[in-house]
Amino acid sequence: MAQVDLELVIKIFPGGVRAVDEVSLHIADQEFVVLVGPSGCGKTTTLRMIAGLEEITAGTIRIGNQVVNRMPPKDRDIAMVFQNYALYPHMTVYKNMAFGLKLRGMRSEEIQARVKDAARILDIEHLLDRKPRALSGGQKQRVAVGRAIVREPAAFLFDEPLSNLDAKLRVTTRAELKRLHQRLKTTTVYVTHDQEEAMTLGDRIVVMKDGVIQQADTPLATYNFPANRFVAGFIGMPPMNFFDGVVKSVDGQLIFEEGANPDPQRSPGGARQTPANDLTLPGNGFTLSIPSHLADRLGGYVGKHVVLGIRPEHMDVRPFETTQSALIDVKLNVMEPLGNNMDLYVSTSLRDQVVARVEAQDGLRIDAPIRLYVDLRKVHFFAPGDPGMNLSHTSEPAHAIA
């Protein structure tokens, strides 16, 4: 087993695409790290550079203290599991799992022992004589994992290994992969675009955007203390609601007044590039008191454009058990029952598509005005624009970048 280190790693593809931009990351021995981010953010490229399948443009990659920049993949002592499993169709499951070991010249008794062992762990002993075409998607996935396990590598690399499975199987297989890691404790780098998968699997999750690490932190810290608006919007489902507005000082109390952003969707890819002076204050937006624990931080922003972030689960039609709450008036547009919860799609007078996740209940009427409590202990404020640094932290958090 081994630690994996990336130091200022850059990948520029021929043609100039900067796929990975100065990525530095320390992955501890036995750690399960998940790289997560939207499609095209550089996750696969990062993984392939660790595997040696992609040359690095600049920087240093170490596996267990050894610089591997120029080392061919077969010498790196890592095993990669791909999204499409990449099984040999003409070989049985046994041969698929044994093949890599055979190539390495391992004795056949040892190969047999390892394959049997892995098959038992993965519960595929009864499939060893089958060919891949006679397997379900979930079974193929296990064989692919089995092929990685038998190598007993220093690290596992997974690239979206669950994305070809249906939703239910994805959840159960996810739990199995987690158990597998608890058992084998092999250092793992796992790539997914699915924030829920990342949250549930990772000891640490590394949120990437445009080839750049935005935050590397535990799942809970990432959820509770997102470093910027991108992370805040990417982690958590339904996504955090964002409201443009200004900070005002009224009788010594700091308040947030919702303003109107003329066209927040204008810039491509949803990146909000709106300059501060684009914001208008028509006067019919909601206001709320800025909670005392954030007053120090936001005192310097009086008169300035900020972005308020409220997670759907921190708004409710019933009061929270705190004195630190606010009420905002909204109109209820759509209700989505989810069983024990329901999502309320509401609009303020200045914007729509605001989501509140509340306890399931009867008695709410569509198109009617309702009041939503906001748990002020849980709100965030961000700088406008991209990446929208989180202003709610007292200092640049130690967990922002590992």
Ligand SMILES: Nc1ncnc2c1ncn2[C@@H]1O[C@H](COP(=O)(O)OP(=O)(O)O)[C@@H](O)[C@H]1O
């Ligand atoms: N072989 C390649 N040649 C040129 N550009 C590439 C190549 N592979 C990936 N890219 C580009 O690099 C960026 C990152 O891709 P990738 O690492 O596959 O992202 P992700 O896995 O996060 O979806 C994308 O813009 C992608 O189009």
Ligand SMILES: [Mg+2]
């Ligand atoms: Mg990818």
